[in-house]
Amino acid sequence: MSVLARLGGLLADAALGLPLRATAYTVERDVAVPMPDGVALLGDHYRPAAADGPLPVVLVRLPYGRAGVFAHAFAAPYARRGFQVFVQSTRGTFGSGGLFRPFTTEHEDGLATLAWLRARPWCDGRVAMTGASYFGHTQWAVAPYADPPLVSVSPHVTAAQVTRAFYEHGAPMVENALEWSVAIGRQEAGGLPGPLRPRLRARVQRALRALPLQAADTAAVGAPVPFWRDFTGHAAPGDPFWNVADHHGADLTRMPPVSMVTGWWDLFCAAQLADHARLRAAGVPVRITVGPWLHGDPAELRTALRDDVAWLGHHLHGAPAPQGLPVRLYLQRAGTWLESQSWPPPGSRPVAHHLRAGGRLTEEAEAGDAPPGRFTFDPADPTPTVGGPLLVRPGGQADNAAVEARDDVLVFTGPVLSRDVDVVGHVRARVHVRPEHEHADVFVRLCDVSPDGVSRNVVDGVRRLDPRTVPAADVTVGEDGVLAVDVELFPTAYRFRAGHRLRMQVAGGAFPRFARNPGTGEPFATATTGRPCRVEVHHDAAHPSRVELPVLG
Template sequence: MARFTRVAGLIADVALGLPTKAVPYEVRRNVAVPMLDGVTLMADHYRPTGHDDPLPVVLVRLPYGKAGAFAHMFAAPLARRGFQVFIQATRGTFGSGGQFRPFTSERDDGLATIDWLRKQSWCDGRVAMAGGSYFGHTQWAVAPYADPPLTCVSPHITSANMTNRLFYEHGVPQIHTALSWSAQIGRQEQPGLLGGLPDPRVKTRVRRGLGRLPLQAVDVEAAGAPVPFWRDFVAHAEPGDDFWSQADHDGADLTRMPPVSTVTGWWDLFLAGNLADYTALRAAGNPARLVVGPWLHGEPGELRMVAQTDAVWLEHHLNGGPAPSGAPVRVHLQQANRWLDFENWPPEGVRETMLNLGFGGGLTSSLEEPEKLDRLEKLEPQTQETGKLEPQTQETGKLEPEKPETEKRKRLQAPGKDAEVSRFTYDPARPTPTVGGPLLQPPGKQADNRRVEERDDVLVFTGPVLDGDLDVVGPVSATIHVRTSIPYADVFVRLCDVDPKGVSRNVVDGIQRLDPRTAAAPGPDGIRAVHVELFPTAYRFKRGHRLRVQVAGGAFPRYARNMGTAEPFGSAVEGRSCDFEIFHGGDHASLLVVPVL
């Protein structure tokens, strides 16, 4: 058995890109840790064989099981490098007591665990934490509050803010992510599953559930039983509900944070929050480090980078090893197959470039010095030859009947009083679909957007053929001047890369909810300037390609459809169509701001 373990460890190290190392260790299973309310959490304790002296502890707290694949990936590789590791199942999971109500108890449980560790004879008082995704969140839940402070942390592919960055992105529920994860955690301890590995049949159940109305009980279809997280997610989405405040830690005193190392990906759903955290940490004086690669959430390349950076980071802070080399910020420039090093994020030396969305579908640069970027002068939009997407059918629920296609197109093309207005109608009975993007699970990343762009509820603005490579590196945002026929609406903006063959691939996007209960009132003419924060990026638009911007009223099923009413999204079954007017030019210019390196 020992021989098998050594061989398996060697294979794991090779897969993770780690130097092979075989420090012998022993594992003490099912160590009980008491919480303040009397609940007991279970953990496995990895310790180098033959070491009787107190050692620092690397704490990993996760809800996916302290053994199996996650132990082989996140605990054993560190143990083979001589670290003492304590991997704990969070409340209500894999033998730990209590109920698993994600994001609601990690601060109290984490601080109690750290206090208990420091009292053990085998701990020298120094505690570090490691891990990504949910067990990156368990680090944010305690790192700003631990006293004495933790030695170091590495909260990868996660965010200090869960509410506005993940659950309800700028007010819009991310139902695809929430239901996919609910199906995963709701089934992960059922017998017959292979160590928590994804079940391809669940994707079908999730997709079917997202198409139903109302949404409040579709967790039963996706997971086979009610899932507390999904019920909390749909029950606490209304403005002013502070239920999730315990999951957000971006308002904590960041000067109390220990040194931070973080890894994320350009297609990771946590990216925007991860980078906002990094910027805030550096502003607070934290010596944080950042790596951003071309990865979707949990891709093998992302996990390899997590393992490699953790090995160096922990060796430096716990054992006095050499500090990580290179600049503090290292990002992958997509489509260029190269890495860029920066001292800060956002990087210095970029020029914010405004791209005006022109009436008629053009995309125009508004640089003060246009000769520096004449490749972005106005050009008529490129036509598409592909067909339309079929309308999505609904299996349950009541929606207003769909208007005839000819009537929709007539209204779209009819001129208004103001010639600088583009129009479309969003209909929740026929929600605007989305493809690609930052999702919890594949498929995601880039996808062909042409069929979506053919729809009459998507406006498309296309720039000229680039006469040279254009590197966009940093935050991307949009200001859309819009008038809507009803006060409840969403504004979705997406930047795409159109190749010489006309294939349009998404690069970054963002969404913003308009809700009269939270948004500023429009002007007397009904027009409002809507700021949309798109995901950051580092992306090369190659010579011969074009930039394209989409504007729509939704992106389903990644985000919940806007039903056009104040009814909570989980219980809504009746919807109202919304007519959009997008304005161009003068005081009502609609534009995209891109950082050109």
């Protein structure tokens, strides 16, 4: 390794916030790994220059390439710390053979790669995996099934049930799906996943507004993208196409120790915290850090790398175990971190805030009759959304004034808070609705209204009503025909400050984050027309619509 390369590595470590290290290493490029079907996948092998004999391996499997920023951020930092690393391009990407059909081949290919690694004379049989987002998914596709087990995994900003990032309680998340489709559809032509250039982003937004949506990939990038066609073609409830990508039901007792990082505004946060709870219940040693980040924020990735260095050092090199409690949460609007043994942290109590007549939101429910609120959702002019847990910016918190001024959004506002209120845990709502059509959406958003009147979103959730899935555990039908719809909002750790107010929005959509519901029962991908849907929101004594907040302390 040249002096210039070592200097570059030290500068990269400084930028990543890592302790400076300069262990010399060698790199063997384009190592072919045969798959059972004859396809060869290419990888790069990083090995300490002074190593003699077999060593453990850190395996990273990703679809975004093995050079450039991905080598500098997800391979070289580990190699500089004396780890042996094997970085592999997944099927159909950057020289690897076959066709890239996201999420559908990582189980078989990952297990075949693991077996190949363990048979190499330079591997001592111990393998750990790490990586974020898609290459967090490649860990879930292998870890519960590896025999013998992996040493450790670090599946950051991802989920065992990865499709939750694209279908939220029945509502297709078209903005995230199309932006990612565009990114992967053009990456080998020089584009990288991440924020799209303004002109390309404008094309994506135009494509999302055109019908039918099935061809939005062609409208955005000029050619079909396999993932978009899979996403639009297999959105029906319970479609078995995605079973191979769903590891939610895997035997978690086979999992090795797990370290995870995510953000409150990361689209995987809710599913990842659910994974954490399931792992802990299965007796798996697991740690998680949740910061104030959007998916792929530099601070999120720097935190993941720092955690990985300590995690891998402990499990592969015998370094001391990471310090602190296993759950670390950033309390937003307080500027502090909370530590706990578990998620949700103990000490929270549920506090219900009820929708009331006159647009009020109070801890007291209506004691008698009250007229329902009404709005009409029109798919020709769908209710827009701002902010939220999007794949790329502009996500996070945003001013909701323009949305709340519309007549297809009901707004309920609480009194001025006399003290700080820390909401830490899962937020849930129950909304009693009578939609005109059996196909409709219920979107709920909790906001923080500052003393100057600006309403900023904190958490939200959606439930798509479909006669194929209603009634269900989260949708019950009353004798009067009113539906009691339970909506799971995103989890959070957030301080509503004294002098602020709580606000709850109820609407029939949040476009383009979620596909508009045409109200006709047609598949969202092929629908070309829609019909307006009038919705009543009931909040009287017999129908106590409310949001339930986990208040800490």
